[in-house]
Structures are given as structure tokens and as C-alpha cells.
Amino acid sequence: MTARPEGVREKQADRRARTRSALLESAARGFSTYGYGNVALERVAAEAGYTRGALYHLFANKEELALAVVKWVEETWNAEVGAPAAEEADPVDALLVMARGHAIYCRRDVARVMRALSVEFSGQDHAVGRALTEVIQRLATACAGRIAAAQESGAIPPGPPPQEVALAYLGTLEGLMSSLAGHVPHDVELIERAVRGLLGLPPKAYRAEP
Amino acid sequence: MTARPEGVREKQADRRARTRSALLESAARGFSTYGYGNVALERVAAEAGYTRGALYHLFANKEELALAVVKWVEETWNAEVGAPAAEEADPVDALLVMARGHAIYCRRDVARVMRALSVEFSGQDHAVGRALTEVIQRLATACAGRIAAAQESGAIPPGPPPQEVALAYLGTLEGLMSSLAGHVPHDVELIERAVRGLLGLPPKAYRAEP
DNA sequence: AAAGTAACCTACATACATGTCTGTATGTGA
DNA sequence: TCACATACAGACATGTATGTAGGTTACTTT
Numbered sequence A, B: 001m002t003a004r005p006e007g008v009r010e011k012q013a014d015r016r017a018r019t020r021s022a023l024l025e026s027a028a029r030g031f032s033t034y035g036y037g038n039v040a041l042e043r044v045a046a047e048a049g050y051t052r053g054a055l056y057h058l059f060a061n062k063e064e065l066a067l068a069v070v071k072w073v074e075e076t077w078n079a080e081v082g083a084p085a086a087e088e089a090d091p092v093d094a095l096l097v098m099a100r101g102h103a104i105y106c107r108r109d110v111a112r113v114m115r116a117l118s119v120e121f122s123g124q125d126h127a128v129g130r131a132l133t134e135v136i137q138r139l140a141t142a143c144a145g146r147i148a149a150a151q152e153s154g155a156i157p158p159g160p161p162p163q164e165v166a167l168a169y170l171g172t173l174e175g176l177m178s179s180l181a182g183h184v185p186h187d188v189e190l191i192e193r194a195v196r197g198l199l200g201l202p203p204k205a206y207r208a209e210p
Numbered sequence C: 001a002a003a004g005t006a007a008c009c010t011a012c013a014t015a016c017a018t019g020t021c022t023g024t025a026t027g028t029g030a
Numbered sequence D: 001t002c003a004c005a006t007a008c009a010g011a012c013a014t015g016t017a018t019g020t021a022g023g024t025t026a027c028t029t030t
Helices: A011-034 A041-047 A052-058 A062-086 A091-105 A109-121 A127-153 A162-180 A186-199 B012-034 B041-047 B052-058 B062-086 B091-105 B109-121 B127-153 B162-180 B186-199
Strands: none
Touching (some): A011 A041, A041 A062, A162 A186, A162 B186, A186 B186, B012 B062, B012 B109, B062 B109, B091 B186
16 A cells, blocks of 8 residues: 555545545435435435446445445444443443433434434345444444443332343344434433333432423 | 135236335335345345246335335335224224234334335435324324323323323334334233333232243 | 126336446545 | 556346236036
8 A cells, every 4th residue: 555654644544434435424324215226326326426337446335334334334334422421331221321321322314324324224135234243243232231230229110131131122223213314303302201110119209301 | 826716717806906015015124124224125035935027016016015015014014003093982992002013013024114215215305204104193083082082081190291102102103112022912011001100100010920 | 608898917118216337527645 | 648457337138026917727506
């Protein structure tokens, strides 16, 4: 590859990164709206202001583009939702912070991309499907650990196995937000209610928004 | 292929109905697994034991097939889940019965068809998408009515507007079951927990399965 | 039993999306 | 300034899915 001495201006690299970002975001939006198989790469490229030539210059094929989108979404989600939750010392607080953060994150339409892709690939043996299940699996084990810790400390009552509760927790986040996306501010209130219920926690008193 | 019982003379209408059912179920499975745009009608027909010729003889085109599938799923869902819930006099009981019934219903893979189709069509202006939103809307208003009644009677504490809670309720059913499908028996326990939480009800004591 | 109709299959015409390839302009290092 | 690399556009070849039209088998009616 080309050596990059520090201090030297990298105009080409900047340009490349900017184009790549634009294409990734357009692809995420396209997958969210139309699904992987239905969206034409010409549309993805056009919506970003390019042609398929640029797209194929930056990504080997449609599958690689989808994998890059998955990685990109996972990274932004971790930065905006996962990391703040990880700072919570208490496992129950971490789960609640994650749920609230997810509700906020889902106010953008790009968030539905994981759902759209998983619907299309969960049935088959496909690289994109595997990447998705790996992302979910990573999240689920992290959540299961917190749930197990909370059960052992007595912070939440006994219940189904942590791994199952974790899957239910993630599925609830996804499903609830896909039907409530944009319904500010009740999205946060309702996701918190559902999660508390899943964990076996009593309801909090309801305060109507001003 | 299609062996008919000895001595029994099959009527054309029976034959047609049987073929139609087989194609509908195969289509539902195909849409669930691959999505609308990804599944090829040749596969749908072949999986039912026919060719595309039979399919196009019974359905005008792919869109009509999808609409028929939506109608068929709605009918079976109403028969197996909606009707038993409607027999409950108490609105909260009705919502809980519906949630449990949905968990049972979702143990079959066909149930994911609504989710698959809604992912693909919720963005556009398309006949299938409209049909789906109408189904959801009918369900949501029915649920919202029960939630409002329960709030007024004091059976559940105050909370967000019934229409929003109803949407959250349906989204939770869908999302939770798509991640927990087949996880017997915790699917029922967890869906009930989530719904109780959404409605603001306190948790029930947990009894581990024998 | 013959004629007619419905169920179903096979072959084809068409459209469209992917991926590849070539061309062009602009940036970059020597 | 020259040689080369990179970013991107546009055309083409290929595969595949839809929809249609014509034919064959199975049932129905007279």
C-alpha cells in the first residue's frame, strides 16, 4: 500500500473516506427501506451522488457493501448506546441505559437496517446473515452476563435463564422500536416499561410529559 | 405427485382449493424465509409440488399472491389468537391471552411472514404495504380500546396514550417472538412479562418449569 | 362417449440487476 | 514536468425472475 508519513496532507484519502461514508449511509438507508435484495446499487449510488462505478471502486460487490454497513452500524451503535451503558456499574442500570439509548438511536431511520437485513438472511447460510448473528450474539452474551449478575445479587427476582432473557430483551428493543420509531417521547417510556417487565422489576410511577 | 384416495371422485373445486392452500402455505414460508423480492415463484411453486404455471393459473401475479397470503395469515391468526382473546370479558385478560396466544402461534415459522413483508414494504407506497398497515391498524385500534378501558377502570395505572401503548404492545409481540421463536417454554413467560411491564402491571411470582 | 372446460405444464419474450471492463480526468510523487 | 495512481463514469455481457401464450392432461356435462 501507499506509505502515509504523518504531517502530510492526504487529499485523496480524505476524499475516499468521504465518498465511502456517503455510500455507506446511502446503502444503510436503501437496505432499511427496500431490503437487501430489492435495492438496486444504482439507486444507492445515485442517492449518494455517485454512480455504480464509484461504488464498485470502493466495495468489491453488494455483499461486501452490506458487510461494511453492518460493521458501520455496529460501531456507531456501540459508540452511542453500548459504551454509555458499559459505564454503568450496576448491571440493571446498564440494561436500562442501553434500552433508553437504543430508543434514542432508533429515532433515525438508519437504525432499521439490522432488522431489514436479518429478516432477509436469517433463514439462509450467507455471509451477511452470519455477520448479523455474530453481532447479536456478542450483544446477547453481554446482556446475559448482566442479567445473571443481577439475578445473583438479588437486584432482580428469579426468572428464565439469562441467555433467554437476553434474547428477549434484544428482540423487544428491536420490535418495539420498529413500531414506535419517531413516537417521541413515549418511545423511551414504553421501552423502559417493557424492559422492567422482562427483568421482573416493579413498574415505576408514571409522570406524564409536560 | 398428488395421489387421490381410491374410489373417491375429487371435484374440481376441491382440487383447486387444495392446490391454492398448498401454494399459499408455500408462499408464506417463502416470504418468511427469503422475503418478497428474494423468493422466486418457481421455488414457491416447486415447494408446493407444482410449477409456476399452476401458480399463475390461481393468482394473477406475485403481488396478488402476497395479498392473498396476508389475508390468509390474518384469518388464521384471528381464528387462533384473536378470537380466544375476544372471548375474555376483562380487557387486561384479553391482552394477556392474546400475547400468550401469539407466542404459541409464532412457534410455527409461517408466522414471520408479516414481519418479513412489512420490512420490505413499509417504506414504499405499495398495495402489499397498505394491506399490512391496515391489518396492523385494525389490531392496534382493538388493543387501544382495551387499554383505554383498563386505564379508565383502574385495572392498570396511568401511562402513555392508549394508541401508543397499543403500538408498543404489537411491536413487542412481534420483535420478541422473532428472537425467541421456538424457545419453548420461556417464550410464553417472557412475552407475558414484557406485556405486564408495558401495561404497568407488577410482576407475577416466577415459577420455574418442571 | 363425445364435447367442453378447468387444471396444469412447457417454452418464450422481456426486463432488470449485477458485475466487469474500458475510458477519462484529476491528484500525486519524483 | 513527466510518469503513474486513483476516483469515478458509462457501456456491455450475463444471469435470473416475471409474466404470457400455447399445448396437454384430467375432470364434467350432456
